[in-house]
Amino acid sequence: MAKKLVIVESPKKAKEIQKFLGKDYLVKATVGHFKDLPEKEMGVDLKTFEPSFVIKSPKHKKMLSEIKKLAKDKEVYIATDPDREGYAIGYFMYEELKKKAKDIKRAEFHEITEKHIKEVIKNAPEFEKTNFGLFNAFLGRRVGDRVVGYTLSPNASKEIGGRFSVGRVQSPAVRLVVEREKEIKEFKPTPYYVLTVFLEKDSFKFTAGYEKAKIEDKEKAEKIFEEIKPEKKAKVVKVEKKEVKQKPKPPFTTSTLQQAASSNLKFAPEKTMMLAQDLFESGLITYHRTDSVRISKEAVAGIRDFIKNEFGSEYLPTRARTYKSKNTQADAHEAIRITNFVNLEKQKNLIKQKGLTDDHFKLLKLIYERTIASQMQDAIFERTTAVFEIKKHKFKTTGSILKFEGYKKVYMEEENEQGEKQLLPPLEKGEVVDKIDQKLEEKWTKPPARYSEATLIKKLEELGIGRPSTYASIMKTIKDRGYVIKQGMSLVPTENAFHLIDYLDKHYKWVIDYDFTKRMEEFLDFVEQNKKNWKEFVKELYEKSTNRKTKAISKKMLNYALDLAKKHNRDISDILDNPEELSKFIEAHKETKPSEKQIAYAKSLAEKTGIELPEDVLEDKEKIKKWINKAKKEAMKTYQLSEKQKALLIKTDKNS
Template identity: 70%
Template sequence: MSKNKIVIVESPKKAKEIQKFLGKDFIVEATIGHFKDLPEDELAVDLESFEPKFVIKSKKHKDILSKIKKIAENSEVIIATDPDREGYAIGYFMFEELKKKTKDIKRAEFHEITKEHIQENIKNALPFEKTNFGLFNAFLGRRVGDRIVGYIISPVASREIGGRYSVGRVQSPAVRLIIEREREIQSFIPKAYYLINTTLTKSNIDFNAFYTENKKSIESSKIEDKEVAEKIYNQIKEEKFAIVEKIEKKEIKKSPKAPFTTSTLQQTANSQLGFSPEKTMQLAQDLFEAGLITYHRTDSTRISEKAIIGIRELIKQLFSENYLPKNPRQYKSKNTQADAHEAIRITNFVDIKEQENLIKEKGLTNDHFKLLKLIYERTLACQMADAIFDRTNVWLKIGDYTFGTSGSILRFSGYKAIYEDEEKEETIKLPSLEKGEKVEIKDIKIEEKWTKPPARYTEGSLIKKLEELGIGRPSTYATIIKTIKDRGYVIKEGNSLKPTENAFHLIDYLNQKYHWVIDYEFTKKMEDFLDEVEENKKNWKDFVKQLYEKSKPTKINGVSKKMLDYALDLAKKHNIDITDILEHPEKIKEFINQYADNKPSEKQIAYAKSLAEKTGLKLDDKILQDKKAIKKWIDKAKKEAMKNYNLSEKQKNILIKAGKEDLLQNPEKALKWLNSYLKKYKKK
């Protein structure tokens, strides 16, 4: 019997790192992610009580659980799975499994994998019974609610649209956003507009000024009427000088952005490094487990006082005290709940060369370093002084018309010494100018330009929009985007997300039949509801009940679009008017049964013959003449063929590596899973 303290985490890599800090009195074990889940091949939810049926995911997970149960007997157990809903759910399932085996089960949360933090949090671990079970209830609401929506609506949508369609509480509104943007692009009609600009010169410095209608602004004015633009141009094209009318000088201070949250890290890594949200989260997971960054699933922009001291000290070493604001910067999170966590920041307050050495020591890749460098730069920048620009705005008169120009000079780099925002303040040098002086005109041009349609969403800009609308939560964005790509609703063209034909069909269908699924406001309300479940203010079953009431079918004998189209095609082929029966499902079915072509396709016949050779099953000519009969025979023959099917060694190895050993004895399910896995692998 073990007298050690047992610490349970999800990941073997994290377990190995933590073991180093805790010594021989502790045993650190990993669950390898979720060891319990709803089974893939059934609804597994009682539709009256909404109680779910969770099962152990695989043989590998059963073996891990048996091992943990054995060593945990009569020991002190500390469950230290991730500090979010999903992590807590894994911990709760483990608590349920172990509470009869051992009397003392505690909960610790690790927000960074560093020696001091781990030891302190182990020391302050709480009895599991005193932790917030609302986290588990919110997990239940999301998991069970999403399962009900998917399992009830997806088959109905597939049948009625015709094809294989997947409906999701959060994924479908994301697809709707992409479809709406695509329709904006398709309906966009470009319009011409005109700009008039001039190149001026003084003291060997050339600079541009633009025609502006607004005397207070230096922004160039778009002239929509070609005749008006040509009239202005013709009146000034012979002018040799511009007269300086007004000069405005001001100091512009630019403050750094807040440190990274999950959402802003995904957006920035996508736009600056070209990483998909899924890749960013995987790299961040590795960096967290290696002890190089704080926990990467967070809405918070708060940085601990202790960390701020380390960051400020590093800034002083690398730059000077001039680069430090007098007081540390404080960033407020959007919700108070988020402040339980910290922002995503570095955990080792050393320079970038040392950060790179740490990456090498941990055996991580160059992509890990790129992401760590981004986090390092943002961590330092968020505690640095403002960048200061000297900006000069100048208004000039050419003939009777006003032109504007602006110059900007960086006087003090501040945070920009380490981190460059995406919205850059360009350095544009103007010559020394005085009010009333003449400036030589080198050139005056009229330019025709065309309005552009809105851009397609990138993965980063889609995340930004989802966050704005309150759809999903930052920790789920990567999964949402991966799902809509894997299901074939979007494809990537360059860095943009382009919807497929199936996405249009699905959204049009949902818009008519299940609009609530893609209603942004309703989806946001559901996310807010789950937040209240987490805070123990609402019941998770009420969340699920709402979704079930909306999902369950109201029409039993509806006419699907596919059936209607088929009936109309038959009517046309046989020159029959069926207008009077279009609203009567049973009459439509009778019409189809009477006039449908019941002969099987050549492809079906060839496939049936090949199955007959493999299985030795009898295939009558009568079956080869009947569509329904041949379909029934093929289904039977496929099952027979599967009895003697042997998985190859390569196929077995893939299943074992993926933790799918339970499928080794079921070739039919194994092949189905392998087919899905290989499709995803090819896309990558």
């Protein structure tokens, strides 16, 4: 019988750790969060802000009962993930076991490797001596988000008309996408002109552009073009050669990993996090929720040995590179890095041994490249800039030659960062080269690009909105709720997104205020450091959510009331400014039967998904709305739909 009990979240991680710890230990999994706020009610006392957490499911109830029996009079190690969410699961378990277990300790695994796990278990502190501020920060976020969502979502749904959800972090993200779309729609393109000359020296052809890259005046551009047209030569008036060194980027944080996986591999952030979770639990990478760029000294030594043996000492800087995180707190953790310092072929074999997929390997390869590159020599370029004169007009060209690839031998992400890739012939000041042609192009200024998931995450991080553990869920939520749809890699806001942001801007501006959201995130950081009280956080959100005296009458609500009045031959001119009376009138006279469009949409959904559509649902407007919502969620979740099909599903629902 095992003498010690170790508790983690995931059964996969439990299995991996069990191998390392042997028969004296029993490793059990909670299967994620086993306690949460109730699904269908607020679950928060709005006077004291005390939450009522419940066991999530019968499966979790059974698991808890089993763990309680196993923990009796045993030494217990709570080894849930090393972040707020992981600590919260651990704290709930500590509360359940503290009167049963002989002793409870806290183990934080940052990588699932034998040496690390045994070391952490050996030095694990008593749970009572750990930072309870992590749990309080979790409470602030969970309870605060519940209060905002449960207070404002019904208001938005009722007043705009339809189903709307409001979130403390998701709504500012939607605002960013909406504002960018407005910028694009309002953008007025203006013409500019680009003048290029084609030059040749000793049969070596190359190009140079007019010194002012963009000429805004058409007449001026045409005048220069005509003036240089007869000229057959160009004089070199300046040559500048410069050695340019390019340093590697630091190792990945959660945010930069999601951005790189989105740009390079076309993975959605939630997919990246799911794959990273598997890689972590299989012992192939360090913990994947972090905003640190630091790597442990031991790991740096391992990486440097690998570089020397695999690529040669010329690829190794004299001193190890060190990277510092933006906030000092982050450095308690490590960056996301590989745990086995072996080449790609061996990394691939490890993936196969663990029974993982090609997509897991693609992500591991990205992490491997960034980890190794971060400790390699600079890439060295020779950059030549030459200026030519033709009829007193200056033209400029730049060419770069890669002299030493350095870290680019492993990681080639920023291919074009060193300027133009064109090669130039040897050029000397004062010499004359042939001008063989010239070209004048009219171009138009372009609107700002739509956000992709990668650039939206980057923007949220810049604004201080969200944390490593939340970026993927923000992206997933705004897509699932039908506020954005993906077109290629771009995020496009739906009509509902515009309606929601207009509504919040008028009535609850604070929810979509970037600075306020950032301050709230910082407040939670202070809670984690035991410098602030989580209830103050919730109290401020609650007061702001309920501090609106009058409820607006939306255009949709007004039009609906007027249609009903016409249908029932009623005069409602005396209550058009009274939201309460108008609501009562709508409630008393509203149509209870579903529209033909709704019935047709529900039937097509039932046909596509195989979900039962009872007869009574087809007779009741409210019932059919609920059924459609449930079926749509099921279709989104269960069936392998493309982004285009999902967009169509959302659009059809909106029009029905």
